[in-house]
Amino acid sequence: MSDTTVTIDCVRVVLWGARRRGLDAGPLLVGAGVAPSLLGVRGARVPAESFARLVRDVCAALDDEFLGLADESVRPGTFAMMCRTAIHCPDLASALRRAGSFYALFPGAPRARLSTVVTAPAPAARWEFSVAMPPRLGPFIELCLLGITLRLASWAIGRRLRPSLVELAHPRAASVADHRLVLGEPIRYERPRPALVLAEADLAAPIVRGEHDLRALLAGSPAGLLAGLRPPVAIGERVRRILDRDVAGGTPPAHEVAARLNMSPQTLRRHLRAEGVSFREIRDEVLRDAAVSALADRGWSVAEIAEHLGFSEASAFQRAFKRWAGTTPGAYRSERCPPPPCGEHRRSPGPRNHRQSGGRAESGSSALNT
Structure with a gap:
């Protein structure tokens, strides 16, 4: 099992969409192995595998890849079809434009477009989303939309994509560390729409993935992409x-x-x-x-x-x-972390005799450890 974790706020976003469509959150959480008590705890995190399971269960229950977050459902398989149409584009800019045009066919889905940035010091373009977001959940919807874009685009061009600027609609006070970790910096807050500003050189990068690579990626998507928003570094x-x-x-x-x-x-x-x-x-x-x-x-x-x-x-x-x-x-x-049901008990193998002092590695370059 992976030790990667996901902020509980992303769980709340998924459950918000499920609840607005009439689903009971309790059984969904239990089925995914997430303690319902975590929802009321600020700063809690859940294993990425549990979050991916929750996303898959909600998607299947609602028959909606957008997890009830949009006004109208988007049938499972839509994301895969979008990927199959975009992967045959010659470069990243063409692939993003095709993806935006594809999702424009679905009423209620977030709109995305690529536009030229005329005020940038170097040639660039803005990939921006237009989507209705409840204020309390907005920061985490933005994280998912921009994070999946970065991860998928980085995968497509075979290297990490670094936006020169990240724009978020929510205020700085509502941000969390995951935004910087997943999206990078600098970040500007309280902008009209969530967006990534991308260099022209990155947009001209060729698509290096093919159908064989895509099949492996789609095996766990989009749940896997949501659960592993860390950029591929x-x-x-x-x-x-x-x-x-x-x-x-x-x-x-x-x-x-x-x-x-x-x-x-x-x-x-x-x-x-x-x-x-x-x-x-x-x-x-x-x-x-x-x-x-x-x-x-x-x-x-x-x-x-x-x-x-x-x-x-x-x-x-x-x-x-x-x-x-x-x-x-x-x-x-x-x-x-509530106690497990009666009778459940598990232990991992005991620790080895190796020590770390004060939470810092004992040896190695001190410059590396800062």
Whole structure:
């Protein structure tokens, strides 16, 4: 099971659409393995696999790929058909225009268009959405629309697509860290419409994927795209996979990860900086998600989780977790992770003898860890 997590606000968006179409949220959450009590907890997160299952269940129950968020349903299979029409375009700009034209055929669906940016310092274009959004849910609908665009476009051209500017309709106060993580920076708030400003050179990038690649992508879409909105970053994702695999007992230090990637620590640092992330940020996110997953398992004590994740003492883990989640592990478990049904009990293998002090990797370049 992946340790990647999704903010509970995205769960609320999916349930809002389900409820407005008359579905009972309770059974949907239980079927996806999400505790209903999490809905009332600010900052809670759920496993990405559970979120993907929820999306698939709501899509099937409503017979609507837009999950009840639009005024009219969009039949399952529409997203796949859009991808099949766009993938044969010669470049990204043509593919985006075709995707926008395709969805314009469906009443009630979000409208999207590509327009020239005349005031930009370099030639660029704006990919913008026009969609009715309830104010409370707007930030997360924007995250899904722009995030899926970035992930799908990056996949199509075979490299990470970096917008020169992200525009969001909601105010800065309503934003969450996921917007910066998924969409990048800079971000401007309270704009007329959610949009991505893309460089002309990126729009001219050729589509490098074919039908065979598309079949693999569509196997879990669009639920899989929603659950994994993290952009496909080359080196950053490889670092995360290494840390994910070795999280038990403490994540390996930066210099060891660099060696596994056949590069020097300085080269690794340079690659990560170019991708807008640091080794410490990736490592903290891996540890946070692993901690959230372990806290949901009532068979683990906080001290055992701390040891399992490689912290030298429980207090170091508690300080780190409070920095990540804004609360202590015990309070997080009490508020967000209800006890399992009677008779259920599971434990993961015990921790290895490897330590991490104060939530920081013990060795490796300090510059990489910041």
